Amino acid sequence: MTQKAISWNAGIWTNPPVLSLQEGQFLQVEASEGSDYWEKTLYGFERSSGHSLLAVWERDSAIEVTFQLDSFTELYDQAGIMLQQGPGKWIKAGIELNDGIPQLAVVVTDGYSDWSLSPVPEWVGDHVTIRASRIQDAVVIRARTDHHGWRTVRVARFPYESGQQAGPFICAPTRAGFQVTFTRWISTEPDSDIHTDPPLEK
Template identity: 65%
Template structure:
């Protein structure tokens, strides 16, 4: 396992503030920040905050953050996989109708959205994991007290030029802060049916 320094990443859009202390990074999102392309709503939002570093080789990328402070509709944080402004995937926790949901938005010109409620994860530290396999990525999530859950297998057929890292967005309000606790690269998944180790 290799820890990625917060300073290794470059923000896609600068947040209101970011502060690194010890091994943690606390970030405040701008009001109205989001990532979405066209589908259903018609709008295109590309002003969210993703801290991106090159994603090279076959390493899996993991991002962990504390699930507290999520109070308003669409408050969200997790991991961003980036190839370009029309090809990206964000996966993480999003507050929907007052309940935290684990989900993913997969974008290739148009965005789609999948989600599942995880009220039992409230107050815990969440880890998102992305591991490339052939032309796809396996997206998983867990908490300190809940095992890995596979949340999506999505097409992401890029061997070079891709980036990954933590992200957060606050589509509906100001003052949303997230504390990220870990950003690591580790061995890739062996198989979609085999859980990776917990570090």
């Protein structure tokens, strides 16, 4: 298959954000204060109040979401891509502000959530692309910017055969007024191998 743009109108919000405004090819979104996704681990609480714009994710395609990294200023500000099988079975991957630094963050959830972080302060002000592609029973999460090549962020179990959805997400656990501009949402060729980078498509 070739690269195919996904219309912002093709997705359905899991929870409507404060603002969702299409400006040309871009989508500006504002998250509700306190919005988040998490299941039990460490904190004990369960959160499913985040905002995800989801559409059907075909197994033989990779999904990429791109957004501007220029508005993340408060603890846990986050945006990226959500992969969802159903309640309590999802993966969110993107940028999250932690300890004052933007981090590549992935939360993998199957009844319980885990959390991994990798600092990317040099990415501030750039356009960040998060990519998800399935290989056998796993999903490979990669990330890049317009000025930095692909980085493999996580290989996680995602063994489902059907019913998956994917798309951009945003959360603001600690504050009001957090806005992100999403610039790209595409379906494209899946990864051929864990050690082979995808092409740098724009």
